[in-house]
Amino acid sequence: MKRKTAIVTGTSSGFGMLCAVELAKAGFDVVSTMRNLDRAENLLKLADSHNVADQIHLHPLDVTSAESVSTFTTYIKKFHSIDVLVNNAGFALGGFSEELTADEYRLQFETNVFGVIAVTQNVLPIMRKNRRGRIINMSSISGKFGFPGLSPYTASKHALEGYSESLRLELRPFGIDVVLVEPGSYQTNIWSSIDNMTINSDSPYHFYMEALLEDIETGKGSHGDPLDVAKLVTRIATSSKTPKLRYTIGKGVRLSLFLKVILPWKLLEKVILNKLLK
Numbered sequence: 001m002k003r004k005t006a007i008v009t010g011t012s013s014g015f016g017m018l019c020a021v022e023l024a025k026a027g028f029d030v031v032s033t034m035r036n037l038d039r040a041e042n043l044l045k046l047a048d049s050h051n052v053a054d055q056i057h058l059h060p061l062d063v064t065s066a067e068s069v070s071t072f073t074t075y076i077k078k079f080h081s082i083d084v085l086v087n088n089a090g091f092a093l094g095g096f097s098e099e100l101t102a103d104e105y106r107l108q109f110e111t112n113v114f115g116v117i118a119v120t121q122n123v124l125p126i127m128r129k130n131r132r133g134r135i136i137n138m139s140s141i142s143g144k145f146g147f148p149g150l151s152p153y154t155a156s157k158h159a160l161e162g163y164s165e166s167l168r169l170e171l172r173p174f175g176i177d178v179v180l181v182e183p184g185s186y187q188t189n190i191w192s193s194i195d196n197m198t199i200n201s202d203s204p205y206h207f208y209m210e211a212l213l214e215d216i217e218t219g220k221g222s223h224g225d226p227l228d229v230a231k232l233v234t235r236i237a238t239s240s241k242t243p244k245l246r247y248t249i250g251k252g253v254r255l256s257l258f259l260k261v262i263l264p265w266k267l268l269e270k271v272i273l274n275k276l277l278k
Contacts, residue, residue: 003055005079006237007031009063009119010089012039015138015183017046018230019086024052026234028084031076033061063089063115073122082126084237087116088138093152096205105152112156117163124176131175134243136233137164139180141253145260148276149212168245179236179243184250185219186226211276224250 006023010016012034020032024047032043037060047053059075062068076082090112093104120135127133142150143157161180168178200206229249236243248254260268 002080003027003029004083005029005031005081006084006086007033007076007082007119007123008086008088009033009061009115011043012036013042015186015226015229015233016086016088017043018227019088019233020056021046021050021052022227022230022234023084023086023237024055025050026238028237029055029057029079031057031059031079033059033072033089035060035062061089061119063119064110066118069118069122072119076123076126081130082123082133084134084136085120085123085127086136086138086233086237087119089115090138090156092150094149095152096149096203096208097151099200099203099205100152105155108152108156109159112153113159113163116160120167124171127176128171128174133176134179134237135167135171135176136179136181136236139164139182141182141184141248141250141256143180143182144257147272149209165245177243178245180246181229181233181236182246182248182253183229184224184248184253184256186224186229186250208277215276 004027006028008016008020008023008030011020011032016032016034020030020043024030032040034040037058040058043056043058044053047056059072060068061072091108093100093108095104116137123133123135127135137160139160140153140157142154143161146154164178164180171178203209232247232249236247248257263271
């Protein structure tokens with residue numbers, strides 16, 4: 001009996017690496033992608049420790065490159081079906097909007113939004129032909145809740161949320177489910193671009209950036225275990241029931257979203273600013 005096939009993008013570390021291994025443990029053949037296969041060592045070691053290395057099929061993929069996506073599309077045609085697609089590839093660009101360029105925003109969207117769309121569009125014909133499939137898009141609480149100093153990332157995740165809502169409605173008649181996973185703060189390296197930002201003492205936002213980075217650093221102690229997110233993705237992928245559109249996970253995430261619904265924005269922004277700029 002042939003195993004089901006899952007594709008996971010961005011598997012060199014973090015959620016992607018853990019999702020690839022957990023799905024393999026659940027019995028999937030996993031097409032595991034990353035831009036540079038030289039970064040596959042940790043994934044292969046983890047897979048080997050769980051005796052699923054033979055179920056991990058590495059393939060290079062830069063989701064922002066049309067040529068790379070085209071090559072990848074040719075490769076996946078050798079699988080009899082694509083049962084699950086986990087769109088995980090992404091990064092977080094930090095900075096204050098006035099000091100960022102429009103090209104930097106475009107770069108953020110190229111990976112976090114247009115990369116997801118490109119990969120999904122090339123997988124859909126296979127899923128639609130088989131009239132089944134599950135697309136799991138890795139969003140974030142930032143897709144529902146804005147935060148200062150993260151407008152490129154937040155905007156890209158808001159866009160991903162809207163795209164996923166529409167796509168779910170389009171694909172339900174074909175037996176294809178679209179799901180959003182919305183983690184809070186976890187122990188992954190997605191925040192490295194923010195941690196490594198240089199604080200420009202001449203910037204009018206200098207005081208604000210210092211406060212933001214201090215808040216991020218202080219909060220690291222309460223970050224969740226990313227394995228919990230990978231296990232959630234695997235439960236969604238293997239469930240016999242039609243999944244929900246949204247799955248939130250992480251400390252304080254549900255409370256934050258609840259407060260956004262019930263509190264006036266004027267009060268909510270006061271709470272946030274008082275916390276950061278106390």
